[in-house]
Amino acid sequence: MTCDEFQAAYLEGAEDDTTRAHLDGCAACRTRLPSLQAGRTVMADPAVWEEPSPELGEQVAMLLQGATKPPEKAKWPVRTMVGVAAVAALLLLVVAVVALRNDAPDWTVDIAGTDQAPLAMGTIEGWATSNGTRMVLNIDGLDPAPDGYFYELWLSRGPIHVSAGTFTATDDVVVWSGVPRRDYPRLWITLEAIDEDESPSPTTVMDTQTG
């Protein structure tokens, strides 16, 4: 059985001695297994097979025709754009030099969305100060918390979880922690209801330890 044959058979639903034998001896197909499993599961979902009404496309087209036209970007003269670009580049250079000299983070860690927020991704930068660890969250793809909820960043060492702060949207989030990251290596973000429970909720939306 070739890899192509195994993957086609597995995706179709076959799990017999032949496919198991191939899988046992093929590291490449074992790597592909999570994708094949996810694909097989979702292909059984009626949602991917149901067709929208034939007239829906026309309804969408009519809806958009009656809606406000999207604003086009302003067209600036080329000379103005070149000047603005030159000034911006100079400013960026200055900012970068200053940042590199004075404000480079002591550490940076990637954080990824879980199944609860599959498009979320970003980094957390940390600065060790005499007041504790200052952290800046640079996150894209995480929707603002719904009404009655907020996000909370946690630092964890095994079962010990220390909250580093809360926020509702990911623009310009700066939080502080009284414990050093080197002792609390896992950083993760939960969605929390506004209630009396101060422990982490089971709804983890982002984590530095994924996969």
Add this chain to the structure above:
Amino acid sequence: MNARLMKRFRSGDPDAARDLYDAYGRAVFAVAYRALGDRSLAEEAVQQTFLQAWRAAGRFDPDREPGPWLYAIARRVAVDVYRRERRHLATDEEPEVALLPPSFEATWEAWEVRLALDQIPDDEQTILRATHYLGLTHEETAERLGIPIGTVKSRSYRAHRRMAELLSHLKEASA
């Protein structure tokens, strides 16, 4: 091709809106239908998704792939529709719940599978539908379609091989 399409969409070309719907409409519908489990709510979400995309198109970089952007809008719209419906149904005994139900999980996978299916030739897609949606065996499929079972098997193999390739990025192995 997508960059040209998105430049036209951004400039307000109605034909581009229709082209974008033709390319992504079924995937948007799959996300909404999976999340909401209701055809009419899902179709409402599809309309809202394209309307929001149309209004936000001026801020979209046409050199980027529109798929992830549209998916994000579709999922957010589905969340809004779900919460609106929950508010209507909320009672004192069963208050509004803000947490999303399990149907909102794996919407990205549904999006990817639907887009992959759109790239499969119709005759092979028919076999996939018979296998995964209708739950038919090769023999039953051959009988229903009036074609030899060997044809069903060869089309099934080609279709699943293509799908395996198209979905290879769906989930990374944790190992």
